[in-house]
Amino acid sequence: MRVQTWQRFPSPLGAVLAAAVAGAVLTVSGLASPAAFAADARPDSVQRGLDALVREDGMPGALASVKGPGGRSRSYTAGVGDLATGAPVPEDGQVRIGSNTKAFTAVVVLQLVAEGKIGLDTPVDDYLRGLVRGERIDGRKITVRHLLQQTSGLPNYTEYDLQLRHYAPRELVDIALRHEGHFEPGQKWEYSNTNYVLAGMIVEQVTHRPMAEEIDRRVIRPVGLRHTYFPAPGDITIREPHPKGYYRDAAGAPLSDVTEMDPSWAWAAGQLISTNADLNRFYGALLSGDLLKKAQLDQMRNTVSAEYFGPGARYGLGLVSFPLSCGGVYWGHGGSFPGYETRGGATTQGRAANIAVTTQPTDKATLDHMSTLVDTALCRR
Structure with missing residues (x-):
């Protein structure tokens, strides 16, 4: 990470x-x-x-x-x-x-862009309606491109409150949203793992399949990565x-x-x-x-x-x-x-x-x- x-x-x-x-x-x-x-x-x-x-x-x-x-x-x-x-x-x-995983996630998103199921410059709110809201945070202003390029301004959830337990993706996003946004989307570059959790959630929303399955069938199997997997x-x-x-x-x-x-x-x-x-x-x-x-x-x-x-x-x-x-x-x-x-x-x-x-x-x-x-x-x- x-x-x-x-x-x-x-x-x-x-x-x-x-x-x-x-x-x-x-x-x-x-x-x-x-x-x-x-x-x-x-x-x-x-x-x-x-x-x-x-x-x-x-x-x-x-x-x-x-x-x-x-x-x-x-x-x-x-x-x-x-x-x-x-x-x-x-x-x-x-x-x-x-975080090499991010490249895999980005490939899946971009394949869906090519299929017309995701728009790079479409607001996150179009896919995750009302989810991305907080102080200086508005998913209607953050696009999919902002997520993938780390220019969203979203807080990085890994800087806060994590414990040694199982997490659902929504919990990780909620941790980030309890904190103030760092800047207006597109204003500058700043690394945040939150961006890629949201990207994964968008993949699941448009495909109706688990992110792990999408990475496996779209990337791992086609390329023949015999020793790569997403832990269950x-x-x-x-x-x-x-x-x-x-x-x-x-x-x-x-x-x-x-x-x-x-x-x-x-x-x-x-x-x-x-x-x-x-x-x-x-x-x-x-x-x-x-x-x-x-x-x-x-x-x-x-x-x-x-x-x-x-x-x-x-x-x-x-x-x-x-x-x-x-x-x-x-x-x-x-x-x-x-x-x-x-x-x-x-x-x-x-x-x-x-x-x-x-x-x-x-x-x-x-x-x-x-x-x-x-x-x-x-x-x-």
């Missing part, structure tokens, strides 16, 4: 989570040369970067998948997948991909081989196993489970036009400045462009969920890379190292 700082877990739920798991903590430490993060053309540059994330940045485990323009893929791992047993990180293991209500597990995910309050704090958790608080904004290789396949298929017609893909890649993601980053409709050191950009999103952090995306030239670590970084330096490693993987000759 994306919250106040880049992909950091919201502090109110974080405090509850810390209290809930305080009885079982583990630590990990190590050291590696910062030079491991430098981009080079050697075949082991990605492996060296993953090793450094574990040894220098204190990530329990790290894993990556890289696809070259010829279609050849390679998976990497570093660290351990289970701190209690020392079990290795499973190759291309499943992780909770957090009450499912707190990760189905296939996976590294365990860990939580820590601050840099240097002990780690707690938070692998199993009800993900309903993230819903259409961040509930999916996937693998790095499946994410490579998804973003590659998206950019190749396999999921959207050209008109909708062009809209998705119509961006506004979003330096929140880093220098030069721009936000489209659930899709972010990031500049590459070797020229051009790659398209992805990134995601965060308690226990996991992901970075990556694909280029229009057929390259793709995604990286995951098994705890959310508590400092900007580690996040920068992850982003640099994605650049390393995509810029290798």
Whole structure:
């Protein structure tokens, strides 16, 4: 999930989570040369970067998948997948991909736009009559485009009052609506998970089907994402081989196993489970036009400045462009969920890379190292 700082877990739920798991903590430490993060053309540059994330940045485990323009893929791992047993990180293991889910949700909405069932510039109130109302909040002024592009001004529900329990989407929206709107729709860009919960609710309203089913039949199955799924209500597990995910309050704090958790608080904004290789396949298929017609893909890649993601980053409709050191950009999103952090995306030239670590970084330096490693993987000759 994306919250106040880049992909950091919201502090109110974080405090509850810390209290809930305080009885079982583990630590990990190590050291590696910062030079491991430098981009080079050697075949082991990605492996060296993953090793450094574990040894220098204190990530329990790290894993990556890289696809070259010829279609050849390679998976990497570093660290351990289970701190209690020392079990290795499973190759291309499943992780909770957090806000990468937003790109999937946006694809479903844009497919419905192409079918004439949703209008990008239609007010939210046309689909969710009377629901989006509050202080400086009016769903008659907020359009579907505002939701997908994060320009609605809606408060971010993940900043408030979350508990470790099951949530219905309407409850998440109600949390946000108890707070004042941040600005008039379209006035500026600001990240809010509330936007994508509402987008998911609109999908359900016009299709009369659960959001999870729409993502599955419109995105997951057509692209052949065999290791990607939307957890069913009450499912707190990760189905296939996976590294365990860990939580820590601050840099240097002990780690707690938070692998199993009800993900309903993230819903259409961040509930999916996937693998790095499946994410490579998804973003590659998206950019190749396999999921959207050209008109909708062009809209998705119509961006506004979003330096929140880093220098030069721009936000489209659930899709972010990031500049590459070797020229051009790659398209992805990134995601965060308690226990996991992901970075990556694909280029229009057929390259793709995604990286995951098994705890959310508590400092900007580690996040920068992850982003640099994605650049390393995509810029290798």
